[in-house]
Amino acid sequence: MSALHSEISSQPHERDRDIVLSARDVTVGFxxxxxxxxxxxxxxxxxxxxxxxxxxxxxxxxxxTVLRLLPRRSGKIEILGKDYDxxxxxxRNQLDMRLGVLFxxxxxxxxxxxxENIQVPMREYLDLPKNLMDELAHLKIRMVGLAADAADKYPSELSGGMIKRAxxxxxxxxxxxxxxLDEPTSGLDPIGAAEFDELIAKLRDTLGLTVYMVTHDLxxxxxxxxxxxxLGQKRVLVEGTVEDMLACDDPWVQSYFRGKRARSIVPREDIADRNDVNGAGAHSREK
Structure with missing residues (x-):
């Protein structure tokens, strides 16, 4: 375990926070x-x-593995304070209802x-009348920023961005x-990816979600x-804020966060400071 990982993990404010997903000594193999x-x-x-x-x-x-779609050889996983095993x-069904997945x-x-796609989980876990499921589905469609007429479209009629939102x-x-969320912005153009990021942040803030996002998107x-x-060397090498990543001396982390593709990216705090000086408003990306 790296020194940075140990330092961050042992900070008192982290220990005192409510853990909704805990993986301990998890080993998975094929x-x-x-x-x-x-x-x-x-x-x-x-x-x-x-x-x-x-x-x-x-x-x-x-x-x-966390979602029980793959078996683990050893270790313990707790979700929302519950051990599936x-x-x-x-x-387990009650716990599954508290999880959402975007592949x-x-x-x-x-x-x-x-x-109908949105109603699949409702049909699996709930016993609701059709008119209520229709109403709930339309609510979710509006919530993710899709037009009302998207409800009756099939996936083949949707753009890549619309598929992600659906x-x-x-x-x-x-x-x-x-x-x-598994690579939620993959395949999206920069504008669509930025809008999807903003949607995720808005939903987190308004709905009180916790979000686990697998991504390559800097x-x-x-x-x-x-x-x-x-993740590296079959375990979590380091964890922390963006600033912690930029300060980390691990070669892969340095290459990833300070490489050529990262040169135009700056931390949110730096952008906010710059915008305060320029009076440009709070933007989350460097243009």
Whole structure:
């Protein structure tokens, strides 16, 4: 464990925060290949955590393991204070209702309309009359910034950005406490990605969500993430704020956050200070 990771993890204000996701000594492998080895990670209530790492290091593997889509070989995972392994099936269903997931490509059912896709979790977990489900689906559609007529469109009729928003509306269908986003801005143009970041931040603030975001998008990390965790060598190498990442001496972290593609990106605090001086307003990105 790096010195920075140890220092950040031991800070009193972090220890006192409400942990909504806890992974302890989690090991995941496929055959003889170990992907995650005794990994530890905490996600705190109300934060947007950006989870990053080189391609193939296991970022999505960890997310799918947390969601029980992949088995783990050892370790303990607690979500919202509950250990899945100790819950009955009805208790697991209750816990599942408090989670929302947006997969990388949206994973919408192609044979269902946007409205019907959003209603899938409602049909699985709730017993509601059709008119109420329709009303709730339209509410979620408005919540993610889609036009009302998107409700009756099929995924094949949607743009990439609309698919992301529709998938997010489905993730919010049951009013979850914790939302998992897998590469939410991948495939979006810079304007669409910025708007999606702003939407995530707005929903976090208005709905009180906790967001676990797997991403490669430096703009997202700098503009909306409260904290960042870096995966490498089969575990979390370092975690902390953007400023902590910029100060970290790990070679990969330095290359990622201070490399050529990061040259035009500056921390939110620096942008705010600059805008205060210029009177330009509070923007989250350097243009």
């Amino acid at each position: 055959g003889s290949k170990i992907v995650l080895d005794r990994l530890n990670l905490d996600v705190y209530r109300g934060e947007i955590l950006g989870f990053v790492g080189a391609s193939g290091t296991g970022k999505s593997v960890l997310m799918r 100790k819950l009955s099936e009805p208790e 990388q490509q949206g994973a919408l059912f192609s044979s269902l309309t946007v409205k 998938a997010l509306a489905r993730a919010l269908a049951l009013d979850p406490d914790l939302v998992f 703009d997202s990390l700098f503009s909306v993430c409260d904290r960042i965790a870096v």
